Amino acid sequence: MTDYVYNLLKQHHSVRKFNPNDIPEETIKELIEAGQNASTSSYLQTYSIIGINDPTIKEQLKEVSGQPYVVENGYLLVFVMDYYRHATINDDKKVDMSVSFESAEGLLVGAIDVALVAQNIAVTAEDKGYGMVYLGSLRNDVARVKDILGLPEHTFPLFGMALGEPADDENGEPKPRLPLEHIFHQNKYNSDKERQRQEIEAFDQTVSEYYRNRTNGERSETWSDQIAGFMSSKQRLEMLEQLNKSGFIKQ
Ligand SMILES: Cc1cc2nc3c(=O)[nH]c(=O)nc-3n(C[C@H](O)[C@H](O)[C@H](O)COP(=O)(O)O)c2cc1C
Structure with missing residues (x-):
């Protein structure tokens, strides 16, 4: 019994300023492997992860997110909820699995699987001394992200993750949580x-x-003021339409 993981998790804070050093491809592969060992609902593995080191693509994604660390990082990942390969099985086995990926339950299953993979990756990266921040801001324009990344039907970009060596003057400390x-x-x-x-x-x-x-x-500002401001602003209201267009929540 050790407190190693507990202590690691208690130190988490999002990092938004990175040194300009790339994370080696070998390390990225290890992170992804660690992510894949997360539990997965019914063994479905409803995800793909897009690794991005092309500066042009990073720049395009930054235009969507509006956040400089989408470009300025050691590596960028985009997490995609993915039933595309399940749709292939559907076609090849000549069965009707559509309810499984077009239902609200299918959306929940898919999104939960993606989040578990991503968090495994985040923790593994932090254990290796890297910093990370999630990027829900990529959902500012789902259609554009799908276009930039060439995402087919039955897939949906849920969020990104910027990774890298924390900048020397990055002074993040753990942010308080609800008791x-x-x-x-x-x-x-x-x-x-x-x-x-x-x-x-x-x-x-x-x-x-x-x-x-x-x-x-x-x-x-207080927490409740922050929450009231954020949650009363009408943001990303086209999500249902975008989900429908990608083949989700259709039945
Ligand atoms: C799914 C998800 C999406 C997020 N999207 C963004 C984002 O677009 N930009 C950003 O700067 N932080 C983003 N964050 C980071 C949160 O703001 C951060 O985790 C939260 O404020 C708590 O701070 P901490 O991670 O430093 O403890 C996101 C976090 C999650 C889980």
Whole structure:
């Protein structure tokens, strides 16, 4: 028994500034292999991962995301929910599997599998001393990303991941999380709203202080203000349409 993984995970923070050194291809392969050993729903393995080191493609993806670290990193991965090969099995075996990849359940299964692979990769990369940040910003324009990467039907780009050596002046420290007792319920869900309000207020203070310390007082917003601002802004509303176009949630 060791606390090695626990301690590694407790140090996680997203890295958005990298040294300009490429990650060797051999290392990338190891990361992907570690990712693939994640559990996978019914052995379906509903994913493909696109490794990107072509500066032109990185630049095009940066236009979608608006984030400089899509270009400035040691390697870029795009995680694709992928039923394309299952569709091939469907055609070749002359069966009708369509409900499995066109249903809401198919979407959940596919997206969960992708997230598990990605997180295995993130943890393995951090263990090797690299930093990483997920890039949901690639969903700003799903159609463009599909076009840039040549994604066929029954696939969907869920997010990217920028990886690399953390820059020397990268001073990320772990960002506070909701206290365990706020999110961990024993035996039954605790839906007491009053208790929840007090918990949110307490966490608001923690987060406000975290930002104040990190930015020398420039930022001091609370968690609930951040959540209210983000979740009330209407973003990426075309996702259902894009999913439908890619063959998802059709039945
Ligand atoms: C699926 C997913 C998508 C994300 N997309 C972005 C992104 O587009 N840009 C970014 O800077 N951070 C992105 N993040 C990173 C989160 O902002 C970050 O994980 C969160 O604020 C917690 O901070 P930490 O990772 O440093 O602990 C994403 C995280 C996840 C899990």
